[in-house]
Amino acid sequence: MDTGFTAAQLRAAAADAVRAPSLHNTQPWRFRLRDGGIELSIDPARRLPATDPSGWGARIACGAALFNLRLALAVAGTTGTVRLRPYPAEPDVVARLVPDVPRRPTPTEQSLYAAIPRRFSNRAPFWPDPVPADARWRLGEAARAEQCWLELLIGASAVNAFAEIARSAHRVLERDPGYRDERDEWIRREPAPDGVPATAGGPQSEPQDLLPARAFGGRNRAPGRDFEPEPLVAVLGSAGNTATDQLVAGQALQRVLLTATDAGLSVSMLSQPIEVPGAREQLRLSLGRFGTPQMVMRIGYGQPGVATPRRTVDEVLDLPVVPA
Ligand SMILES: Cc1cc2nc3c(=O)[nH]c(=O)nc-3n(C[C@H](O)[C@H](O)[C@H](O)COP(=O)(O)O)c2cc1C
Numbered sequence: 642m643d644t645g646f647t648a649a650q651l652r653a654a655a656a657d658a659v660r661a662p663s664l665h666n667t668q669p670w671r672f673r674l675r676d677g678g679i680e681l682s683i684d685p686a687r688r689l690p691a692t693d694p695s696g697w698g699a700r701i702a703c704g705a706a707l708f709n710l711r712l713a714l715a716v717a718g719t720t721g722t723v724r725l726r727p728y729p730a731e732p733d734v735v736a737r738l739v740p741d742v743p744r745r746p747t748p749t750e751q752s753l754y755a756a757i758p759r760r761f762s763n764r765a766p767f768w769p770d771p772v773p774a775d776a777r778w779r780l781g782e783a784a785r786a787e788q789c790w791l792e793l794l795i796g797a798s799a800v801n802a803f804a805e806i807a808r809s810a811h812r813v814l815e816r817d818p819g820y821r822d823e824r825d826e827w828i829r830r831e832p833a834p835d836g837v838p839a840t841a842g843g844p845q846s847e848p849q850d851l852l853p854a855r856a857f858g859g860r861n862r863a864p865g866r867d868f869e870p871e872p873l874v875a876v877l878g879s880a881g882n883t884a885t886d887q888l889v890a891g892q893a894l895q896r897v898l899l900t901a902t903d904a905g906l907s908v909s910m911l912s913q914p915i916e917v918p919g920a921r922e923q924l925r926l927s928l929g930r931f932g933t934p935q936m937v938m939r940i941g942y943g944q945p946g947v948a949t950p951r952r953t954v955d956e957v958l959d960l961p962v963v964p965a
Pocket residue numbers: 660661662663664665666697698699701702760761762763764836837855909910911912913948949
């Protein structure tokens with residue numbers, strides 16, 4: 642009887658996992674086989690000490706990669722059972738997957754899997770067309786299916802109140818030279834396998850912008866190409882804020898992002914109000930919800946764009962060395 646995953650299954654699934662989003666496209670993950678299980682770990686060499694001192698961002702990114710891994714295995718007919726943080730003594734090992742009873746993939750798994758290569762962060766202005774009710778409902782369901790919640794900010798006053806919290810968090814972060822240096826280090830002006838290509842960084846900010854955008858060295862704005870006046874802003878939250886909750890939230894984030902892609906929607910993320918503890922608490926109170934906000938998204942209809950680069954699978958796999 643087959644008792645574990647093979648190196649070929651790991652390699653194929655990891656190729657999809659690395660398409661997940663990550664803070665500054667640091668891709669803070671490693672994959673390996675141990676005793677027949679696939680293990681996903683945080684890569685300590687890819688932490689962002691100034692931007693992400695608690696490791697929240699690395700855990701959200703690894704959770705998102707884990708969701709892709711789950712989808713890839715399911716679509717290949719080799720579903721895995723997941724244990725989060727399986728070894729208390731090894732907190733960087735964020736998940737272990739062992740083979741489950743084989744079954745056919747569901748239609749939802751198939752359509753979300755097909756969306757993996759089409760998903761990317763779109764930081765450009767969106768069209769003013771509203772996101773229809775059925776798509777909004779699907780996004781909420783995607784979060785709930787992964788034990789999280791999604792709060793859509795409805796109406797100008799809710800969006801304005803959020804924007805004020807986000808802009809003040811952005812100012813707090815921008816005052817920190819360590820944060821600014823780290824961000825600049827991850828901007829790529831030449832082709833590179835990681836970091837944020839300046840071409841994907843979105844347009845330069847303008848004083849009239851409602852929401853703050855991280856300065857990824859983007860191009861000047863074409864005249865008249867302002868951001869949509871009333872963006873659809875969605876806050877993703879989890880029940881608590883332990884390391885495990887953040888891994889759960891990362892999986893929910895990826896499910897929401899892939900559901901949006903499948904519905905023809907574009908998304909950009911803005912996490913400044915999550916990264917500044919006071920702003921995160923203000924956001925939580927303004928929503929009147931239990932639990933913890935883990936990510937904010939701007940959702941709408943955008944122009945087609947391109948996926949950002951990733952390191953190759955060989956660079957993120959730890960395989961046993963086979964003796965010559
Ligand atoms: C935890 C986390 C926080 C992020 N915060 C922001 C943000 O504040 N602003 C932004 O433009 N993108 C943000 N992103 C998006 C990443 O920059 C993006 O995923 C990465 O550059 C890879 O590009 P892709 O999403 O197009 O694949 C965030 C992503 C993650 C996972």
